[in-house]
Amino acid sequence: MTVEQTVSTAQPPAPQPEPTLAVPPGLVADALFYSVSHDLRSPLLTMSLAADLITDALNTLPSSAGGPVAIALDALRHGARDMERMLQALTLLSRARRRPLGPRGATLPLLLGGHVVISDEGDLGDVRVAVDPIVVRDILDAVAGDQPAEVHVRLDGDHVVLSCAGFQVDGDPHGSPLEMLVNSLHHHAGTPVEAVAVSQVVLERQGGSVECQGERLVVRLPLAG
């Protein structure tokens, strides 16, 4: 059997640059977020309110008259509420991307007051971080609700690392809460994942980060100065 081999001496084509958007991707994302969260909510409101008005009208009829229509309206309202829940998550993300950043800077006792703090580094009472303290408080609220959260604190280079126990999410979550949320709005909208993802957006704009490691949230905060 003869096998003919053709060996090409031609050079492989040089890789072509990826096509790029004419406008910065951040602007596109912001515009898309706004369009989705605002423009879609407007007709959704119309449908919800129209369903309410029809229900009011039905209530003036004898109870047997509107049976199937009442059931259909109930289904319509359930669907609208579900869509509203998901649009609300996108609205909160959109606002977190656009909102002006407030004053940054807080000591760890201000951030973690009321929580059970376990320090691997001794007294960290004078340590200041360069973030909006409300964002960190929002994360701790999402983890622990009204209860004190258990927070392990350590220093890592020019960051403070908070490891917060008790983040209750279905499954075995790992990675970015923001990715978890946008990968399944249906599953996570309106849950603590949404609250943490929104805080993550603001925190990353300030040089911090949030990561989910099972039932722990690991929050990295840039040191001030």
Added chain:
Amino acid sequence: MPVTHYRRPVVIVDDDVDHAVIARTVLASVAPDAPVTTLTDPRDLAARLAEAPRDAVVLIDRMLDLVESFPLIQRVSSERPDLRFVMLSAALSSEDAGRAIEAGAAGAAEKPGSISAWQTLLTRLLAEADGQAREERGAVA
């Protein structure tokens, strides 16, 4: 259903005809004696608002034909300080509400998602407008 004896004129400015009709329907249920004007055509709004009834409450949408209504509120309220603007929007952040107040609006709120919440909101807005009118009368007296 809350019913007020509110009689001051109300102007609804919304280029979404459905929202304007719903707002008007709810207003008729909470303030049946209030004269209501609806403006859904975004053209020449400044001129038409300049002719609005005296002391009217103006419920104005944030986006009118793809244009934000902050400058319109600013312009008209400087010429007609008797008008009480309230901005309504399907989605309104606290920053946007602050911009509305800076532009001269008396208030700003998200459009509610249920008729009962609309009734509550409009009843509150009309009561606030009435309270302001009483304060002004008191100050003059």
